[in-house]
Amino acid sequence: MGGEATAIIEMAGLTKKYGDFTAVDHLDLQIMEGEVFGLLGPNGAGKTTTILMMLGLTEPTAGRVRVAGYDSTRKPLDVKRIVGYLPDNVGFYDDLTARENLRYTASLNGLPSAESRRRIPDLLEKVGLAEAANQKVGSFSRGMRQRLGIADALVKGPKLVVLDEPTLGIDPEGVRHVLELISTMSHSEGITVLISSHLLHQVQQTCDRVGIFVKGRLVAVGPIQTLSQQLMDSDSKVLELQAEPLTTELKDDIRQIKGVDGMQESGGMLLITCQEDVRRQIADRVMKAGAALQHFRMRGFSLEDIYMKYFREA
Amino acid sequence: MSGLIPVLRKELADHFSGRRFMILFALICVAGLSATYVAAQSIRGDISGDRESGFVFLKLFTASNGVLPPFVSFISFLGPLIGLALGFDAINSEQSRGTLSRVLSQPIYRDAVINGKFLAAVITIGLMLLSIGLLLGGLGLRMIGVPPTLEEVLRLISFMALSVVYVAFWMSLSVLFSIVFKQTATSALAGMAIWIFATFFFPMLAGVAADGLVPTNQDTPVEVILQHEQLRQMLSRMSPSTLYQEATVAILTPGIRTLGPIMLEQTRGMLPNPLSWSQSMLVAWPHVIGLVALTLICFAISYVKFMRQEIRAT
Incomplete structure (x- = not known):
């Protein structure tokens, strides 16, 4: 990141209230193009809500989010076209194979079938699921699902990937694999990555910067070394x-x-x-x-x- | 319309390859084939005596020997089951499996999901009923050897279309429940409860209510009895099952001139000839509109609820 880096996500005064409860409280945050940003905070801090607002899946009570210049509330489709999202507790159609699940996502993105036929095997190879491509997802382990989720987020060829709790509930080997994947996609493909997690020690080595998010407020932002200093x-x-x-x-x-x-x-x-x-x-x-x-x-x-x-x- | 076609295609594929569809189709096939077989047997028995009344082909679907109900009755109580089975887990299962948030994070309009699901279910119902109708028609033709007239074909097509609307009503009701209730079991049970209530209890309750509001005994003047009867009928028509049953009677029995109570003096001088197709449709028309309206109302409520729903995996 140099001084010339431009912000891909800009949040200004972003607020979400559910009745009296404030899930996200006046959040101001910029995430630069090409960086790996870790949004860290305990459960219920409002990380997922923030992500949903970013994708235009939930309307903010106040404030605004722009992703690559598009307002997430007004132009959610433009945002979703360039953002790959791995939801927390990602789910797949258990009675379809890994390949079929990805093909469905590709078709929802309007990818021509020739293009998806070319792209999907590559992605499955990349996440280490090439052998399981024709296996039904119902038989997948949690770690395999998580990796398939990453492949799924990458099908559309995104500029930005948002991963919600990517390492939750998988074994250390699986965590290592997932984190390696994240590093690779950031470094070799220049994709901006936003990771949300409550497991700091798992994601610290991967993140360029982290934001610590507690009770809807961002209490600190910066590289981990700076924060500790x-x-x-x-x-x-x-x-x-x-x-x-x-x-x-x-x-x-x-x-x-x-x-x-x-x-x-x-x-x-x-x-x-x-x-x-x-x-x-x-x-x-x-x-x-x-x-x-x-x-x-x-x-x-x-x-x-x-x-x-x-x-x-x- | 972004995203509608992929969703529609996937839902159709799911329906036709699903075990649920196979079971329902097998059920309705067995019911239909046995009902038609019995009807054909009884028609063959007294075809000579019945010649002048005509419409032998229609009797295949409406006649019964008293042991087995005719095909029409089978549809009127199995139809809701088909509709409920196709819709009860439309939205909530996707939500609990975590696929909904993944699908909605793709660049599609949110209504593409619900429109696609609804349309796919309607197409499935249409194909199911059409194929069973043709199958039974073919069997009947083999057994009684009397080809249908154009009039009869028109009536059968109208009957099939009406049945599709009727089953689609139950389907859209269950889709609504699948949005309202988070558990698939709850929405299935709610649908069945409404089905049993509307089909079996409601007509009885209408009678009880009419007895209470307009009491009758042997000495009651004819006007009051008429009033009682009209009230009972109006009340029972609030149930979609009654609407469907009355409409099918009007469509498949050309001799029926009115669905309301009729006085003997009104029939004096009436020629006992059958109505034409268009006149029969006119008799059934209010019922048809009622069913279409109920279906659309359910769909509209589902649509609005779904569009406003908070999309979270948990």
Whole structure:
């Protein structure tokens, strides 16, 4: 992404209310062409609602979405022509084969049958379902369905692909396969990808940028590194320490260090709250006391922690 | 009309390759063949005596020996079953399988889905009834050896068209239920409940209501009895089954001049000759319009509900 990248999705003041409940609250977000964007948030945060509004399947209460310049509410057909969508809990016609299911999607997109005959085997090959092409989808595993869903989203030759919970409920091997597919389609074909998920650690390596979405609001946007940096700077740190023996003198000693705010013991671990990174000083004290250092880690560097932090804050 | 043709084609393929269609077709074939066989047997028995009344071919469909009801009655109580079976899971099964959101994220108008489904079901009903009609006509021709006159052919075609409308009414009612109820079992049960109520209980209830509103006994003047009878008939005509039964009687029995109560003095001086096709149609016309209107009302409600429905997989 350079400065010249143009936004393919623009949301401005996007709001959706169901009665008194606000599912999406004044969302402003731009997604650039060619990037892989992760929309992260817990269940019920309004991710799917946002996607449905983007596709013109649900009308926003206020605000607007534009996809590649088309207003999703006014011109849903133009939007759907260029957007491939993998719904959450994707479903196929169980009594049709994988190939027939894709052919139906192709026909709904108005693809000539010669074109779809050429494109479908390629896609099935790409998602690793070439052997299962003539098998009924009813016999497919969850992972196979998810991959077929990706092929289905790609049938129309989209500019943008929206994947709603693509890794949910599939085994680690399946997750790896799906994520590889996403990377490939982004890098080799230049397709913009929007992934919605509540499983941060699964999609983090694939996303260029993420947006953290909680209770209908976007609480943070940016590359994951930037987000964690922001969090580190703004907040006090927590150090986890396990040492043997952990004497009272040693604890008092640590408390004396400048920058340490307090400490508490939990689960056999000493949790030290501090303003700055005092790991070196603490390690020194432990050594000096002649104790064996068993575990020492700064909390908040793990992505899981960032994620939890944002979720709790909102 | 974007998307209508692919949806229509897929739905037709589904209907004709489905087990449900096979079962229904087998059921109606067995019923029709046995009814026609019995009718032909009884016609063969007294054909000489019955010569002057004519319309022997029509009797194939209306005559019975008292053991087995005629084909017309079979259609009037099996027709709803066919209609309900073709529509009860039209929308809700797609929703619960998660195929609906995938289909609607393709560049098609939303009404293409419901129009396609409705049209496909009507075509299926039409082909089913037409083929069974031709089959029975052929069998009857072999057995009694009396070819139908043009008049009879016209009447049979009208009867078939009316039957298609009647079955289509039940189909559109069940499509409506498939939109209103999220569970396929609930919508099937609701459809059956209405069917049994309209076909079996409603005529009885109409009698009870008429007895209550206009009580009669042996000494009641003829005007009151007439009023009672008219009220009963008006009430029972609120049931589509009654409408259909009365209309088929008028169409297939050329001797019938009116569907309402008739006084003996009104028949004085009347020539007992049959009505022409167009005159019989005139007698049945209000009923036909009533059935068409009911079908369209159901379809219209389904259409509006479907267009406004929130599309979510869960």
